[in-house]
Amino acid sequence: MLPPRVVRRLVFAPLVVVMAAALAVLAPPVALLSAALRLVRRCASPGGPGRLGGPGRPGRRPKRMRVLRVVCFALVWFLGETAALTVFGCLWLVSGFGGRLDTEPYQSRHYGVMRWFLDLMYRAAQRTCGLRVEVAAPLDAVALTGRPVIVCSRHAGPGDSLLLVHHLVAACGRRPRVVMKATLQLDPSLDVLANRVPNAFVHRRRPETRAGSRHHTEQIRRLAAGLDQRGALVIFPEGGNWTPLRWRHAIDRLRRRGLENLAERAVAMPNVLAPRVSGAFAAIAACPSADVVFVAHTGLDTLVSVRDVWRGLSADLTVRARWWRVPAGEVPRAAPRQAQAAWLYDWWQRIDAWIAAENPQRVRSLTLLPARAAGRYAGRGLSPGCPHV
Incomplete structure (x- = not known):
């Protein structure tokens, strides 16, 4: 069973803001640490910085920095969620505390937020996951x-x-x-x-x-x-x-x-x-x-x-x-x-x-x-x- 709607709104919405702030603080050190580890691995590989392997060994493509990918995508996701929730709250207020949300103008605005959020996530997936x-x-x-x-x-x-x-x-x-x-x-x-x-x-x-x-x-x-x-x-x-x-x-x-x-x-x-x-x-x-x-x-x-x-x-x-x-x-x-x-x-x-x-x-x-x-x-x-x- 899902929690009641009022519980979901009062608990999970603030949690999104907290997660966005935490990831914003965490992302720079994770990026630096991932870059350092990647450099160490490349230099320690038998083929040196080129990571081509030893004589007679075929080259290998370096693995992507998965932790950095996850952190960056999650950061964009939670920031996008925070922005969307803020807009939804404003729409609720200006619609007369939700009284006109089912009318055509407000339906159009909500679909507009949907398109913006999905575009943001799609671009983030392209850049972080190579989608x-x-x-x-x-x-x-x-x-x-x-x-x-x-x-x-x-x-x-x-x-x-x-x-x-x-x-x-x-x-x-x-x-x-x-x-x-x-x-x-x-x-x-x-x-x-x-x-x-x-x-x-x-x-x-x-x-x-x-x-x-x-x-x-x-x-x-x-x-x-x-x-x-x-x-x-x-x-x-x-x-x-x-x-x-x-x-x-x-x-x-x-x-x-x-x-x-x-x-x-x-x-x-x-x-x-x-x-x-x-x-x-x-x-x-x-x-x-x-x-x-x-x-x-x-x-x-x-x-x-x-x-x-x-x-x-x-x-x-x-x-x-x-x-x-x-x-x-x-x-x-x-x-x-x-x-x-x-x-x-x-x-x-x-x-x-x-x-x-x-x-x-x-x-x-x-x-x-x-x-x-x-x-x-x-x-x-x-x-x-x-x-x-």
């Missing part, structure tokens, strides 16, 4: 069609949802509505913003009862029904980031429900989780005029654990993405449920194939994983011989 995003098929038409869009994206790796929302806001000029985890409200600025503009929160700890499913579906339906020409509903049909454990659980869930055909299709898609049809089509059916956009990406999906993220920071990050747009008239809104499920799985199969083609090294590593990591997944419901690894 580079390559979109294979940019969807300029998404910004020009004058129609609402339902965006169905795979979910894998840290920050992929922020990159997606940033593209919709900055490149497409859209006003995104996001179906997100309720725990994200622990972030103070996101907590304020997401509760002032239309969004939906999914409580993952809630038991998967019919009542809970109906509540989530109704939230999604309400968001989609309110889309205008500038709107974009972002939904992740997989329900969570890709991991081997979640991959297996998704297949087991389909089999428990007697959907053996869909389970077999999910087995054949090792790079993605089985999509949940009910939430996606609740959104699609609630907005008949909306085009549907599918998003595939790779580059962050190998960063499954904290250890993976830490190792990944030693090199620059490259994210490759691919977008497909399906016009509203080609979406099977009136088809039977079985046909809708087959249509969604067809698209997810295309996403899986694109990921495999873009990153064959990942496919090889998934194939070789059982021999290296059988013990790691033992006792967690994973069979070392399962095709997902």
Whole structure:
């Protein structure tokens, strides 16, 4: 259970300011210490300052200063949060203590703060983490069609949802509505913003009862029904980031429900989780005029654990993405449920194939994983011989 909203605002918001001040004090000595350590390592290496190794040894690229990267990015994040919270507080005051926050002028201002913050974080990630995003098929038409869009994206790796929302806001000029985890409200600025503009929160700890499913579906339906020409509903049909454990659980869930055909299709898609049809089509059916956009990406999906993220920071990050747009008239809104499920799985199969083609090294590593990591997944419901690894 999340703390009450008033507790979150009174505790976590001041904590952001404290963290920003602490990091501002900490960043200069960390930078000096990291530079000194890097110089010592280069001079102590067999190849000297060039770090080329001894005779006959190939050169090696020096590792990035991961601690400095983390500190610098965190500093920008907390400073950005502090600035955003200050602006949100001012907007609350001038709106008559929150009385006019749901009016168009104040909604526009909040989306403006969203764009500013996401731009700031994107630039910070570029400079501190060497982030580079390559979109294979940019969807300029998404910004020009004058129609609402339902965006169905795979979910894998840290920050992929922020990159997606940033593209919709900055490149497409859209006003995104996001179906997100309720725990994200622990972030103070996101907590304020997401509760002032239309969004939906999914409580993952809630038991998967019919009542809970109906509540989530109704939230999604309400968001989609309110889309205008500038709107974009972002939904992740997989329900969570890709991991081997979640991959297996998704297949087991389909089999428990007697959907053996869909389970077999999910087995054949090792790079993605089985999509949940009910939430996606609740959104699609609630907005008949909306085009549907599918998003595939790779580059962050190998960063499954904290250890993976830490190792990944030693090199620059490259994210490759691919977008497909399906016009509203080609979406099977009136088809039977079985046909809708087959249509969604067809698209997810295309996403899986694109990921495999873009990153064959990942496919090889998934194939070789059982021999290296059988013990790691033992006792967690994973069979070392399962095709997902």
